[in-house]
Amino acid sequence: MRKVLITGVTGFAGSHLVDYLLTRNDCEIHGIWRWRSRTENIEHLKPGQITLHECELRDATSTYDTIAKIKPDWIFHLAAQSFVPTSWVAPSESLQTNIMAQVNIFEAVRRLGLKTRIQLACSSEEYGMVFADEVPIKETNPLRPLSPYAVSKVAQDMLGYQYWMSWKVDSVRTRGFNHEGPRRGPVFVASDFAKQIADIEKGRKAPVLHVGNLDAKRDFTDVRDMVRAYVLALEKCEPGEVYNICRGQCWTIRETLDMLLAHTKTKIEVKQDPARLRPSDVQILLGDNSKFVKQTGWQPVIPFEQTLSDMLEYWRAR
């Protein structure tokens, strides 16, 4: 049985990755948590399905000791400060969390002399300022990050390259485009809108749905397709390489909102909230997935319409 360590196991993508790995029944799953971690995303798991270890990734000793204890064959590094607006409110915390966690994992693997393969959850946000003639975006596109979060992901991405070149620490850099689905944190756009609709339907909120920039475009994939891609990345991709993971189709946020609103009979007013606008928003993310598809044969199978409907049902049930 392959030993797999998932950082961010209590989070959105991490919990779906566990669900997927359990269906394969070919690995021993380890995850890390902190004493204040919220565990609701993994509460459906049965005792013994995963082993949790208390670990603070920003602490080199804690990270080293945990990796030394598990000696994982694979690490999926999903833990991060992942909300773009928070990175303007707390830039140094976002940079430290994302970059230092990465360094601590690499250093632990390197110093222990392990042959671990590491999947790095890099991001399409790294592309940032994308010009009209640059879509669909290839991995070779210039990186022009527009937020401290995006800068932190560029750093993680480049560390992956550098640790491979310098030390042969084996990582695959996945530049994930937006992914949505049940259990998505309520601050991210589709989850935020779906939760507002569910709250309005239950009478817990006035019938006004607050929004930010509706003109931005995003290439959305279902999280359940995304985590399958992460596994394929470690099974089939080249060490030190970088791959876009995306559907290759994008929607404006306005279209996303309209698709969600089509699922409710309640009359809802849509209102822009200036507090939801960003100092510099990424206007378009539309990716080219051909490098990853050629290497792995991956295809997304869940339609975006289904993802949105599942998210709305998730919030209604809660």
Ligand code: GDD
């Ligand atoms: N969150 C939010 N809330 N976003 C809104 C809103 C709103 O009310 N209204 C419009 N938007 C717009 C944002 O301005 C942005 O253009 C888009 O919706 C998506 O916002 P988010 O869902 O917050 O995601 P993101 O694109 O900034 O970042 C996500 O995707 C990245 C990959 O591209 C995150 O999951 C990142 O962690 C990830 O790396």
